[in-house]
Amino acid sequence: MTIELSLERVAHGGYVVGRHEGKVIFVTGGLPGERVIAEVTERGRSFDRGHVVDVLEPSVGRVEPPCPIAGQCGGCDWQHADQATQLGLKTAVVAEQLQRLAGIEWDGSVEAVPGGLTDWRTRVRYAVTDDGRVGFRARRSHEVVPLPPQGCLIAADGPSVEELDGYANLGEDVRVTVADGSVTVLAGRMVVGPDPVFQRVGGRRYAVTADGFWQVHPEAAETLSRAVLDGLRPQRDERALDLYCGVGLFAGALVDAGCVVVGAEMGRAAVELARRNVREARFVTGPIERAQRDLPDWADLVVLDPPRKGAGASVVRAIAEREPRAIAYVACDPAALARDLATFAREGYSPVSIRAFDLFPMTHHVECVAILHPDHGRA
Known part of the structure; x- marks a missing residue:
């Protein structure tokens, strides 16, 4: 079934919201402010899903997708939008998720990185x-x-x-x-x-298994490391935890800033490489939720880079109990970030800065770095 829609706002996940006969429709291939013809592909009780098949009144940010399968492939969400529009859409999503799930009014914007919109995914x-x-x-x-x-x-x-x-x-x-x-x-x-393959960041050379985790944008590792260090302002001999440490990217940056570092990661192969990549740090293996007993009960600084689902309440509470002076939360999903920030707020920690980076151009994904400090009056 095809219907005519006036599209309203962007939603998390690469969708734009329209309404038909009072029911919400999440559609792909559209932009806010457009009038379109959409095909309904899935029906639900509270909302339907669909995709744009014709644009009656285009947005000023609309462009012709450079890829001929952009409307069919599930990899890209915003090939039909110019770069400024893509950044604006992602900014709106981050702001909406932070406000709705954490009560945070964010007035930042998603920052572009060098390299353009194509030829970046490594x-x-x-x-x-x-x-x-x-x-x-x-x-x-x-x-x-x-x-x-x-x-x-x-x-x-x-x-x-x-x-x-x-x-x-x-x-x-x-x-x-x-x-x-x-x-x-x-x-x-x-x-x-x-x-393994090798990646160079900040003067260090990191070994990574070819099918292991590493940031996919060539500018990502450097961009995120710099954002973490700029936010934490580590001092020599401070004690730092690097949670979900992977092969040691942030551990290496913290060691080079003069910190004493302990990292933790569930994947045994990743930890073996982290020990090879950052010999000056100590690393433990196991799920972060259960690795707490193997980690020091102290921390001046904490970095966490959890998977897409976020860290969860038990990990957030364990971090807060160590009473670090600053926390850097690196997030690949703004909804998960917002949920965990709400938990941190209940534990006495609030963000003093939240930056967002367009490390996944053409897609709806965005990477954020939040810096948290203890609330006034907390030890």
Whole structure:
């Protein structure tokens, strides 16, 4: 069924909100202020979902998507918007999530980073079609949309589509990792290229497994490290915890600032690399919720970079109990950040700054760094 909609505001997840006969419709492919024809694809009790099939009155920020499969692929959300509009949409989402879930009135804006809107994603996982071609899954679907001849426009320079298709029969997905001076392809049990790979940040060289976690934008690690250090202002010999430390990115930055650092991470392979990457720090292995007994009960500073779901109340309380003078929370989801900030507020910590960075251009994702201090009167 197709309907005519006047689109109102942006919503978290790459959607824009419209209303039809009093019911909320979350649509993709639109922009706030537009009048569109939308196809309803999913019906629910309280809201429906759909996508734009025709634009009757376009927004001034609308552009022609540079990728021919932008409307089908589930990877990009905002290819139909210029850069200024994308930044504005993401700013509105961050502000709305912080206000609604944490009661925080944020007047900041999402900051662009060098590099533009394309050719930035250094870690890409391609799905494989039934006939042996690589592509991406459609939004909210198991259907695989094959890559166009030019490949994925947001992916960093790597194998051609023909080369990727050649790996497609080796597994259910094909992963490509572009690191400092190297390209690695993982397909099934085959690994073509170096593993681990190496990334250089702030004078340090970090080893990372080719299929392990590392920020996907080439400017991300440096940008986030700088934001954390600028916010915490670490002093020599201060004691710091790096939670969800991965292979030691923030631990390395804190050690180089003169801190005594203990890191914690659930993944054993990541911790082994963290010990290799930052020999001056100590690291423990295990889920953060259960690793508290292995961590010092002190901390002048805490950095946490949890997964998309956030840290959760038990971890937040454990951090607050250590009474650090400052906390840096690195978040890849503004809703999870807002929920955890609300918990921190109940434990006596409030943000003194929240910065947001456009480290995922063309998509709805955004990375935030919140710096928290104890409320007035807390020890």
